[in-house]
Amino acid sequence: MLVSPFPTLRDDLIAAFIVSVLLIPQSLAYALLAGLPPQAGLYASLLPLLAYAALGSSPVMGIGPVAIVALMVSQAIADAPAGANPHAVALVLAAEVGLLLALAAWWRLDALAALLSVPVLHGFETGAALSIALSQLPVLLGAAAQGSNLPRVLASWADAPTPWWPLTALYGAAALAALWLLRRHAVRWLSRHMPAARATLLARFAPLMVLAIAMAVAAASGAGARGVALVGELPALGESWATPPLDARLWWHLLPSAALIALVTFVSSLVVAESLGRRQGTRIVPRRELAGLAAANVAASLGSGMPVAGSFTRSVVNLDAGARSRMAGVFTAFVMALAIVLLARPLAVLPNAVLAATIIVAVLSVLDWRPFREAWRYARPEWVLMAAVCALTVLHGVAWALALGVVGSIALLLQRTARPHVALIGRVPGTEHFRNVDRHEVELVPEVLALRIDESLLFTNARQLSDVVLQHLAQFPGTRRVVLQMSPVNHIDFSGLAALRALHDMLAGRGIRLDLSEVKGPVLDGLRMGGWRGWFAGDLYLSHHQAMRGESPVTPVV
């Protein structure tokens, strides 16, 4: 066994090498996807990693260019004012994303992550993966077409002077097939000859091998001269350094796109950090994630990169490769800097079609239709939302899809709270427990109507409270007392308080007493602050059982 005075650092260094193997092609590919020069992706894999390591909270987060953000950047570039330089747009976006995330960290807006529900996020990620694959199809086949949603790609392709270029398509198809087969079978093939752990490790180098072979073939056959689009000469490190232009009109124009990118960056990175954090047992602090991502994006902007986020694939690789602290990210940055210097020449002859194949394999292999099936069974309206967000992402763009998703999630929530389930409850024989008469064999008490309204009393449902009780009273005309079991009532807002008072007064007008049981502590605190004893004449019982037995109420006054 190898002994080292810094075992953590050694593990981090090994992880950094393995992650870099993945990061080099992805950096180039996502810059291509965003419509940027290839060095934008490479530079976005240097300083941002150091910045995140300084402020973030996840030890394994793989910061850098990611596919979804690259897609959003490409759409922002397409909608930018005519004549705006694409890389300038990307740098302004990165700066704005960084500043917005910093503001969010400062104002403690990490709860905004909740705006993207699971169905919305999944529908969006699926739609984005499809859009990304679609946008790379022309590159893969050598067509002079582009676009980041289905109608644009089709329209551009219809107008393209060259619908495909056979030699380019050959590179693309071969790379696609090789990458796909290696991804599916490499580990299994290798494990026949070596231990599983080593096979897994070695398999990670498979994509880099494909790229190396493609570069060798392209260089040997002079592919560039035969019309195959290549990555091209990379500028020497630092030579093409660019900073965001200080053009107020451009900044203002890009602000909405930046806000969306910031939201997606934060939520998607947080999901990665939290799911790996649960696996590792490390605690993720959302506010520190905001700070880390903010710093990373500001660094990307000043460092001639493009907007960055946490990559799920690279974070998992980082974790599996044994990264133990955020130093792994620091080392990755240094490995990347070294790689840029050493690999600049060979990368120049890499066909873009091979990079496109890398992207397509990466995004399609994480496609997951299970949540669609699960949502279909569990919650049809949420399935509809998921499918609509997915379709809108493919057919139109990210902005409208996300807006629909947020508004739709909120609408579903409002609708849920607006139509509460109401149960007439009775005692389960032999216990002190009360349940719905329609579902359980229970005992009722004559002249007492015991109801459980399964929702907080909120403005969305407040208006119905009296109606609901009246409907039940109509079935039990002899009722002299109504007892509401308040265990499902988690909040009573001002509208709910007014409704409770209206119910109390309506019942009092009919000579019926209103009592409450199992009011939760925080709800009761609120009622007391509101001076409810000024109008509430009923009693309050600790448990519903006590209320039904007519035991003396626990808190008769206050």
Place this chain on the structure above:
Amino acid sequence: MLVSPFPTLRDDLIAAFIVSVLLIPQSLAYALLAGLPPQAGLYASLLPLLAYAALGSSPVMGIGPVAIVALMVSQAIADAPAGANPHAVALVLAAEVGLLLALAAWWRLDALAALLSVPVLHGFETGAALSIALSQLPVLLGAAAQGSNLPRVLASWADAPTPWWPLTALYGAAALAALWLLRRHAVRWLSRHMPAARATLLARFAPLMVLAIAMAVAAASGAGARGVALVGELPALGESWATPPLDARLWWHLLPSAALIALVTFVSSLVVAESLGRRQGTRIVPRRELAGLAAANVAASLGSGMPVAGSFTRSVVNLDAGARSRMAGVFTAFVMALAIVLLARPLAVLPNAVLAATIIVAVLSVLDWRPFREAWRYARPEWVLMAAVCALTVLHGVAWALALGVVGSIALLLQRTARPHVALIGRVPGTEHFRNVDRHEVELVPEVLALRIDESLLFTNARQLSDVVLQHLAQFPGTRRVVLQMSPVNHIDFSGLAALRALHDMLAGRGIRLDLSEVKGPVLDGLRMGGWRGWFAGDLYLSHHQAMRGESPVTPVV
């Protein structure tokens, strides 16, 4: 005692006369407030009453011009395309409001009423009352200024050629004082000389007397010739009949205003109908209210009127005067038609300042600051929302204020569900009831962590579920079993389901068992539909008591 074969109809007829006494000056005044010719208000008190009687559900609803809607119409007129005739704008608005309400009735959108919470509605009504009073101040004082929010009134007043006109101001001030004193003291003065019921009835004629005296004085002294603005000659019934112009651009331009007016019309009328319905014991069907209000507004549009709604004042008067069926509304329409024919000449000499005084007294006398005090004590964030909506209504206008109100209510609801209260619970000695350890003397079971999370499991809070449980686990390191009491969980949405699964897997990874107690029927149905037994290895207990005693679970499978 007078005996009649139709006692209901007789009561309705009497109520119709009494309501008309109030409706005549209000119709004129609210037309003036909206910036329309006086007959628009009178005509809006004819056909719409018949239309509502045909389709609405409240027997006492006083349909016709109302102050808040008149204010909204005046703002829509101010923002209409230059050159648009004010009455044409009002007719288009009425048509659109009617059609939108009809659509809402058809699509069963009556739940949209929930969008306006009590604080928003009250803040809006208070702000509108202040704006209305403010907009009538120049009329009262004879200033050539106008506007329906504070900045516009002030700007218009600063530019006005005549900042006030002494004789007009004299009429205005005298009418204001007389109306205010009569409103506060007339019943008391009259009850010294007659039974209280008759005094109340007679006091309703007091405002009409003030108007009559003002008309007599103005006619005798030739006030018109001395520069006092008068209502002016009313056209003969039917002579100035107008219908909404079929100008697509105008209809499109006014649609947003019409949507807001429709929402306010529906909610404010529903509040009136429901609060009086509770008093009377009649059931109000929101969808029929939508239909009745839709018909009334279409009738107002075709009948040369202005948008109409249910008036709280007139509905209360209707109820107190003994109206027993919707025939009261039909009779009121006929009384109004008669009054228009008979009173057209005398009304022509009524000074506008006296009408302004009527409006100011009407809106200021329903001002109610109690909800502000109550909200301050009960729910500070809702007080802030109420105050902001009120201030924005006065300072800017109705549209932004209502938009802020709706968005603010939803934001508060999201915030509430996002940060649930979590209680560690134990048994109240001698009972089967479990409560918060921080608030009650309770008994705990070693190695078992029993938690109650006071909120549905929703996308707004799903992400925190595991974190919350982990924090409690950190305090009880020896825990071998976690029991969640699910009584506060009214829904589990798709994000909540994912969170529950993540929690289950995380606990399983630590060798801790997760059990659930008191899962509600509808929630359990959902879990079963989602096939949760595929991953959930814990048990389900009917009551938390059984879960803690380790009794055999009630539903071990499915």
